[in-house]
Amino acid sequence: MQFLVFLIYLGTYLQISLAEVNVKTFPLPKNCPPHSHAEKCGNCEPFCDPEPRVCTLNCYPGCVCDSGYIRSINGTCITIKQCENTCNCPKGTTCVHAPTPRVCIRAPCFQFDCVKPGNCS
Template sequence: PTTPKPKCPKNETYKICVSSSCGERRCGEPKPVGCTLDCASGCFCKYGYYRVRNGTCVRKSHCPRTGT
């Protein structure tokens, strides 16, 4: 029997074997500098969403502004 995919929080999706540094975008770091060759599985922000410091995934327009 196959094990069901874990339920992910809002705006996240379960991914299998993706680069931990490129599996999702982060606020303040919209484009990853480089992708690692590791294989991480888990809940990542859906396409079009960015990880905020508090751990949730939001649209880019809701990312906190950084710098001046």
């Protein structure tokens, strides 16, 4: 049990130490794009992207989107409402999450209409 506590303490210490080294090595940005600001640990923020993103424990200074904004696929900060927009694509097409706007393209596979549970015959 003591060894486990030691490992947790060591891991926390190393993470804090790495964060301090990264802040010293990589200074805070002086100018951030519109709707964003500089933070000491700005490398892991939410994205407007259907694909999950992997965040590391490393901490690097960078520009992060202001409150109420989210990082778009093309790297700009957009409102959360803009991110929620989805394509209402017709049957046979699929939504492509291009930077802006999202577009419908012909789907590579045949699509079926949704069927409510219990209505199969």
